[in-house]
Amino acid sequence: MVKSCCAVGCTNRLTKGCILSFYRFPVDGNRRRLWIAAINKKGWEPSQYSFVCSAHFISGKKSNDHLSPDYVPSVFKHLDSPTRRRQASKMEAYERRKHANQARAKSVQADNEKLEAEREQSEPVCASVELQVESSALALQPHSIGRRTELSIEDVSYMEECLDQSLQFVGVHTDVLSKEFMESGSSKVPGVIKFYTGLPSYSRLKVLFEYVS
Numbered sequence: 001m002v003k004s005c006c007a008v009g010c011t012n013r014l015t016k017g018c019i020l021s022f023y024r025f026p027v028d029g030n031r032r033r034l035w036i037a038a039i040n041k042k043g044w045e046p047s048q049y050s051f052v053c054s055a056h057f058i059s060g061k062k063s064n065d066h067l068s069p070d071y072v073p074s075v076f077k078h079l080d081s082p083t084r085r086r087q088a089s090k091m092e093a094y095e096r097r098k099h100a101n102q103a104r105a106k107s108v109q110a111d112n113e114k115l116e117a118e119r120e121q122s123e124p125v126c127a128s129v130e131l132q133v134e135s136s137a138l139a140l141q142p143h144s145i146g147r148r149t150e151l152s153i154e155d156v157s158y159m160e161e162c163l164d165q166s167l168q169f170v171g172v173h174t175d176v177l178s179k180e181f182m183e184s185g186s187s188k189v190p191g192v193i194k195f196y197t198g199l200p201s202y203s204r205l206k207v208l209f210e211y212v213s
């Protein structure tokens, strides 16, 4: 059976070389009613052999987006020019909204990816490893190091003990904190030193190490 269009006044039929598409009526109740109303044949019900050709859609094909003007066929021969112009501008407005929404969605996704990347970068290298050294015990201010006479023997031995623990801890994680990395001058080094020892820089750690050794 040759597919032919059921729209009033339309003689399109599927023949060899025809570039039109022929659509069956939707199964979905509400959309089906809208299509039947658009065809506008009194007391008529489509059968499984009833088709609407793509010439009745503004963009030249049907859309399954219920917000699109092409969700329902709307281009018919009997329509006057102002109606056709209104249809065209409705379609343009729909396309503009669609592109704006897509651009907004892309922008939100890009922002989320950027935030995620920034968060990953700001996390310490060994964030999953529990710091077992009381880092605050080593949080010496620069002036404390210069005033050696104020430190008692107990202070020094406590610092030594803490420093030993720190260095052991750092040593355990040499796979992450290789010596090269520590001396590379990388911008991450101070953060890593501070994270493990509570000291603001590697040079401070060295000064403290030399002092107690």
Ligand SMILES: [Zn+2]
Binding pocket: 005, 006, 007, 010, 011, 012, 052, 053, 054, 055, 056
């Ligand atoms: Zn047709």
